[in-house]
Amino acid sequence: MSTATTTDRILTGDRPTGPLHLGHYFGTLQNRVRLQNEGVDLFLVIPDYQVLTDRDVAERLTENVEDVVLDYLGAGVDPTRSTVFTHSAIPALNQLLLPFLSLVSAAELSRNPTVKDEIAHSRQAAVSGLMFTYPAHQAADILFCKANLVPVGKDQVPHLELTRTIARRFNERYGPVFPEPRTLLSNAPLLLGTDGTKMSKSRSNSIALKASSDETARLIRSAKTDTIREISYDPEHRPEVSNLVLLAALCQGRDPHEVASAIGDGGSAALKATVTEAVNTHFAPLRARRAEYAQDMAYVRKLIAEGNERANEIAETTLDEVRKAMGTFRMP
Incomplete structure (x- = not known):
């Protein structure tokens, strides 16, 4: 390489x-x-x-x-x-x-x-x-x-x-x-899309960089997870949950296992709340710069x-x- x-x-x-x-x-x-x-x-x-x-x-x-x-x-x-x-x-x-x-x-x-x-x-x-x-x-x-x-x-x-x-x-x-x-x-x-398949513009399962905080929250709430309450990072057996954990980890600069452990038995609601906050916090500066250029x-x-x-x-x-x-x- x-x-x-x-x-x-x-x-x-x-x-x-x-x-x-x-x-x-x-x-x-x-x-x-x-x-x-x-x-x-x-x-x-x-x-x-x-x-x-x-x-x-x-x-x-x-x-x-x-x-x-x-x-x-x-x-x-x-x-x-x-x-x-x-x-x-x-x-x-x-x-x-x-x-x-x-x-x-x-x-x-x-x-x-x-x-x-x-x-x-x-x-x-x-x-x-x-x-x-x-x-x-x-x-x-x-x-x-x-x-x-x-x-x-x-x-x-x-x-x-x-x-x-x-x-x-x-x-x-x-x-x-x-x-x-x-x-x-x-x-x-x-990163997978909100439906658990490859994130793609053509599949309407992606979160745009320019999405508002509210739109981001709505899209993450709709993301596919599973029925197990304990959150873990296991991409092979829990791809949808692990994808959300990874997204939060990338935004926060943390290890995904650490993110999953911090959420613990909070279930999908706590996971999605964590991801929403992480995404909106990480991308706030990008969105602000983008909006300024768009003016x-x-x-x-x-x-x-x-x-x-x-x-x-x-x-x-x-x-x-x-x-x-x-x-x-x-x-x-």
Whole structure:
């Protein structure tokens, strides 16, 4: 597993399909802010085109993009130290897709585990070409800025391996242009949703970062538990209860066994009260910062435009290197 240093450039991001939730925060966002603050060159892509991989239309896209950016800012992403940009605003990035597709076979695309999973959960009646070429799109996202380190979960390692393959084949065929990005494996905890399944925006079982204190309390009260009064942390045998215990522990910076022991035989009511207080206390500063930024959306849009400008400059430089290496026509 790779570790990040100040010489690394990291590319990561979130599809704008709705506001980010607690699972995003503890799974990736908190770590991104830490890496940024340690001096790593962080690129955060909002891949708005890729919303269409599993949807027929991109509904409320502008609003969703701005929601994600507000979540980033609230969590502590600093646009003066990190580059936040939207996929669709970087034409040179998207021009990399054609040469990249020439470097992979249809069979390699079709057997990619991430593509298979996306197809299985697709909202579309038929698989689109965009869905099929998703790994090449992601390779362009990563390689346009020559990111050499990409945070992934274990299930996404094959996806990044195809990016490495594309970089290697391009370099072998045309000359050295791209790094082969390394994986930064995440050991972040997996939080379940209020229904006991994976927390997901599409399943309506998540608690949004921007949720109010009252909304948070309501959602936690509805969370699935069990009938055993004594609270314990046992993810294998008591996944729903243990998930709530873990959430409180993450918010309080405590060991989950310690949290469970403190609640004791208080039952699910005491557990949910503990979790509600922990979540609302921990996220109060984030929500306050987010609300402050939301009062000046002109400024937020200016930050997005500035991020797009920097990403465009880098993408144009990279595309020029690609054209030179491939011997294609370049504008004087």
